[in-house]
Amino acid sequence: MVADLDRLNGWRADWRGLRVGVLGAAVVGFAAADTLAELGCEVLVVAERATDERTALLDVIGVRLELGDAGAQRDALSAFEPDLVVVSPGYHPDVPALVWAAERGVPVLGDVELAWRLRDKQGEPARWITITGTNGKTTTTQLTTAMLQAGGLRARACGNIGSPVLDAIREPDGWDVLVVELSSYQLHWMEQVSPVASACLNIADDHLDWHGGPEAYRAAKGRVYERTQVACVYNVEDPVTEQLVRDADVVEGCRAIGFTRGVPGVGDVGIVEEVLVDRAFIAQRLTSAQELTTLPALDAAGLSAPHVVADVLAAAALARAVDVPAASIRDALTAFRLDAHRIAPVALQGDVRWVDDSKATNPHAAAASLGSFERVVWIAGGLTKGVDVAPLVEAAAPRLAGVVLIGVDQADFAAALARHAPDVPVAAVPPVDTDRVMPLAVDAARALAGPGDVVLLAPAAASMDQFTDYADRGRRFAAAVRDALGPDA
Template identity: 60%
Template sequence: MGGPLSAPLAELTSWRADWSGLRVAVLGLGVTGFSVADTLVELGADVLVVAARGSEEHRELLSVIGAGFLQHADDAGVPEELLTFGPDLVVVSPGYHPDHPLLMWAADADIPVWGDIELAWRVRDKVLRPDGTPMEWILVTGTNGKTTTTQLTAHMLVEGGLRAAPAGNIGIPVLDAVRDPAGFDVLVVELSSYQLHWSHRNAGGELAPLASVCLNIADDHLDWHGSREAYVAAKGRVYENTRIACVYNLADDATMHLVEDAEVQEGCRAIGFGVGVPSPSALGVIEGILVDRAFLDDRRNSALELTTLEELAAAGLAAPHSVQNVLAASALARAAGVEPDRIRSAIAGFRMDAHRTEVVAVASGVVWMDDSKATNAHAADASLRAAESVVWIAGGLLKGVDPAPLVERHASRLRAAVLIGVDRDALRAAFQRHAPHVRVLEVEQSETGDVMSAAVSAAASVALPGDVVLLAPAAASMDQFTDYADRGRRFAEAVRRHLGEAAHDDDQTPGPTAPGSGPRA
């Protein structure tokens, strides 16, 4: 393997450690892989990026910063160039399956494997806080609601006077946030099950967050993890070594059991959240008021008001799953010392991201709604529950999850279903078995530019006044789209195009279609 290390890997726990002489193979060249390579080069390591693909921009940037690049097919053996390079360490991007040939080779060769999160934790002291200490981390995971909760928590922390930012699986590589010259008091890090799979595996790399939450557990990514048990175990890693508060969902016993099984630091508390009346050491709802009975001295006899359901409705956060996200974020922010009045003002100024139960248009009594972010059954379930009569656009990559329970649960509220994507067979079979009365239309078009136009036309042909045409695919998007955002954008464009054409057909003058309005007469 490589030349002599300046220090054992277990001692590389600071930006200020001597990383020179370390040979690192980085697997993957997306935004995460590039952030890893860029960081390691800046630290003085010798870096070789190995990937099946990578954008031309990223390849050019690797050359600029002085990292090597080796294009190598995922299903090929170990390349001779990698053997010659002789890495002391492999850093893997999220998504690489544990049985990937290069990871199997690393295991056989006793080469340590880190994820980007472990590297970021080790070097989080690049920019110290005013008191000379490294930034704190708050960790967020769960099958659904991660991004909203991460953004909400960061928003609350900023409102409370802390320098804070969201990072991680939310789209901002955590290493980019760690190296931001402005520095932060707290990072709120969204973690996928992929990232958690590689965490807490190596001496010196054990995360010790201020607070952590697993919002919920439902079947997802089973094809990657191999079983539900392995998926749940990965999610449970979020609680390991937590110092102040492990936040869990009172409506999801699995999250409570993960807290019970976690090895946490002395004095760490278990804090529940739910939409019912809370017990001491929990956050909940009393007569339309969200309250904290956890972070106050007299929690057995009193509670602190955070906000109201009425105020949540004004912020677009009134759906039950959104209320849960608000409570979870509030618990995390309270663990960091944010006062209740700051949480209230933060919620009032918060707005949901695009593609999350976003109303695209309302025309002729039909609501067109984009929830492309519903990439699994659990998320789609929450969206479907919020409407009484639905024309459901569903399908894509099901990731090994059976859609039948979801179809059965919502059969009574479905006017029709429009199926898209490569995994239509499983959805079609689910409807035939559990909802034979529901009209099912299928989009045969597979070209990205044609799929949503066909889906919208099909939905429009069956939708009636009072219906919600809901894009909540319960599936990943990469079979036909770049990502869920691309899928959502194309849906919104197809809706507006369809409504504009419909206005022409009715001899009307088309105008811009905004949420809550149809084409102008």
């Protein structure tokens, strides 16, 4: 039997006895399996690996688990003969299990799409705000959530930010608004989600190895705007995001709202003489603007880096779309603090600043980080994921005092530096054990840095070649800096 998705559109639909295969046993896969088991489905999870804890929990809730490589997962799914498949983010559509499902007409849902269908579990469903972009998603999601909460709404950040949407929709007290961060992987599988407001913050080449090319990546990002009800928020400084809004099929009456670090046009949010203003959600927007906060206030809160200011503007537009007062936005920004590893100060010694932006895992994010400082000793490298780093190096060259290369894809950076910044001194950390990477990088950076320089970890690459994740990379950098500079730094 193949699942009738038109019938399976609500928590109170008859899910009992449905045979569902779940791909993946990490955080999202477990949340999907747990949800489906609660609905009374017969569930099989297939994955390459699973922690001992999740293996035990799946057994407790009565869910079968089959571990193996891609071929073994397909075979296990085939033998199970599911009516429906639910896929974790990151599974490419051409993995054997999903090819098998497509050949047999078995419907496939992503975890976010499943959560949308089940969002009525606690009664009146929460409104959704959806956020994507190559960079800034997490910060904007957190900012938006803080603004909504300051405005008196029960708001919850979830999705790609680390907490599955399926967990959020099942929490007992329910929510007024869910602020859902979405990766391009999750957007690929979305079909019915209809947010009250949505945003694509920016577009730069990333995850091309997964999507197969820039056009497919942009198309996936553009799905965030589909079926939006009130406001599609786009980046005036990134014309691609505006085009994605123009191409989207939205609910009648939905408005396009731009955010810009320049002077806003009518219908936008932006900046006038160091004042962040709203010219979109006020009745007198043709002739007036409403103050939201000021650049000095953002500086006092550690939010003055140019790319963070853009995130603040996007979040403010999303919050205003659900009627959050300007005063609440100002209050939220006063109390807000950035997460670790996002342009985080580490140390100051001898007029040299050390900054951790390990979260800059692609060239677009690194460009924003590099643009925040005038003269930089740049620690870069890792897994480039098929993205060309040459345009980043060319743009950054005038502000580079030196470069320290780490990671497996150093050759890409070295070639670009030789071409676009031949006079900039470059040091390369050789292949060594993880524990030695950052101490060697810090020593090399100290030798290159002079008074007034910023030593900036903004790798423009993923971390998994040498570290557990970007947070592990950032923690090791900060520890190595403290060890090298001593307790007074």
